[in-house]
Amino acid sequence: MAHTAVAHQHVDHHAHEHHGPQGILKYIWSTDHKMIAMQYLFTGMFMAVVGGYMAYVFRMQLAFPGISVPGFGQVSPGEYNALVTNHGSIMIFWVAMPVLIAAFGNYLIPLMIGADDMVFPRINRLSYQIFLASALLLLASLFVQGGGFGGAWTSYPPLSAVGEYNQTDLGSSMWLGAVALEFVAFLLGGINFITTLMNARAPGMKAYDIPLVCWMIVIASILFMLSVGPLIAGAAMLFFDQTIGTGFYDPARGGDPVLWQHLFWFFGHPEVYVVLLPAIGITIDIIATFARKKVFGYKLMLYTTVATGVLSFFVWAHHQFIAGIDPRMANVFMVTTLLISVPIAELCFVIIATLYGGSIRLATPMLWALAFMAEFLIGGVTGIFLGASGADIYFHDTYFVLAHFHYTFFPIAIIGSFAAFTYWFPKMFGKMMSDTLGKIHFWGTIIPFNFIFIPLFVLGIGGQHRRIYNYEHFPELAGADMYQLRRIATYALLVMLAFQLVFFYNCIMSWWKGKAAGKNPWQSNTLEWTTESPPPHGNWPEGLPNVYRGPYEYSHPDREEDYWPQNEPG
């Protein structure tokens, strides 16, 4: 709907200059980076709705075992497994990555560095098409014979490798194929992001003049490119185990099931930082703009991020403390895991120091950015318990782990995306969003979010294991007090999902009859705010900008205005 409007504007302004595809094709066959960003964004939002629906169904089953869930029906054990597995896969691979990296990376990188498009526009288009195919394949896998794959998003063999064990012969192969296609899509996107940032910057834009969000997305892409190879290797082996009966992960035939865990988590842990870094970049850009203050320690932040990225390749085995690895190796990985909280804490201090002494404007995007900080902090601090190998023996695979990573992933994927969406909405659609509705949606999301996951911490400490269909079968986990906490979490989820309707209403109404945004509604410095909203095809019709200074020159004492756009000479 909304991207239709953007495309119309392109055609109105530039039909005589650009001879791209016409008609319906211009939405699905465009090579324009903004159109591809919209495709990723709307696909990601659709998948988020699917993932949220799955969460609703299995939370209902957990709180009220055996009831007929409205809108789904009775949940069977196999369906429950398929729901949790695909909820996790969708939220990470089909929501967090496409929205944070692909959508905002595609939209922001060329606009923020002053380029007219990505350097490989056709590869960019191919990237989205492969991504769409992967999403369709995943959704189709839920409806094949035997149902969707139910072996958890980590897909440990031998459960995932043998059809007799998982009972979803076709579903698990389709799941694996969808994940593999999704990686190919992001490989193509990552090559594009890195090359564009290095080669296509506006004249005058030096390395330290690049807005941090672009750096973060590109560093995240580099991490992704370096970590995904071993997982593709592992996935190929798993695929052959599933389909043609090889024995790479079968101990009876000389294989090694723990091998998969190493290959998976060698990717899986950097992946956490792949999605975290864009969210931090978005947060720091928003905080600088709404605190009207220069980012405290730009270079510190950049080097810290690189350090985080390097360290993130040496922590993966903390997911395997109880998988039978050597305790001496567990010690090493415990130390690296606890070490990585140092650079992350540094990033948080940079954000706090940027806020200190600023003149803060509490618009909706700023609220989301501050909430990201506050909530992510809880996720980070609870991670310390899990990183300590002794404590992890107890906490492993309990709801404490689940609550911990939701306190990291929810701020990243949901809060970070809402922060970015509300901040760049005026640029993307040319209209201001309603601030009142935005704030109602904000509080209606943040408060229930804490009510969902704080009870789950308590349940996890109480010994509630993950991936259990019905706690009635475990008398020590079926007490009335535990059911009360489970129901609090489920009720809070229902409230949170209901408040998302406010968001969709706000989007549609603001796009339809919102106030016109103008070029620079937030008085921001970076280059994307120097062109029209929404930007036309080619981004700057009157010629690409020159860059004279860094991106965060707010409240300079020698100037009348409290901001100083990057492209204004002297």
Next chain:
Amino acid sequence: MSAQSAAYPIDQRPVPTKREPLVSNGVLGMLIFIFTEIMFFAGLISAHSIVRSQTAGQMWPPFGQPRLPVQETAVNTAALLVSGIVLVITWFAFRRERQSAKIPLLLSIVLGGFFVWFQGIEWMALLQEGLTIQSSSYGGFFYLIIGTHAVHAIAALVALVWALMRLNNDQLVASQLATVSAFWYFVVLVWPVLYVKVYL
């Protein structure tokens, strides 16, 4: 233009000029892709090493499985390495006089094609001797790793043939040749590592 505040120094910059990128887009994109490929092969090789080191009694190849053709493949390795060297010659010939690069480029493709063909012959023989992808993890890793490399080699050869066709029509530009060559160099240079780890 305003006087600078001592507390907030800002460097005054002249009007910037457009710079040429250090590495062309195509080559840079290919290099980033090759880094991913290196990690991909590192994943395969480390998986192979782990399984091999855990094999009971260090029997590798396992009992009843044929040995791999070490000497024949050494010859084939030499063919592949020569192909890489000829491609270096192609590059310098192209820089001097475009059309003189045709013969070395063709030679490089022929040597690369010989490598893939000879590997195929070896596979047929091994299959007849009972080494299949399901027969053991030894066979599984052999066909997985060598097969992955073969797929890469074929893809790189297709790219080289594309470059030759463009050169024939005098449409080939230096950055295109460099991009395609970078991928072939990767295929050539990763092979000795695979040979040492898998065959020896």
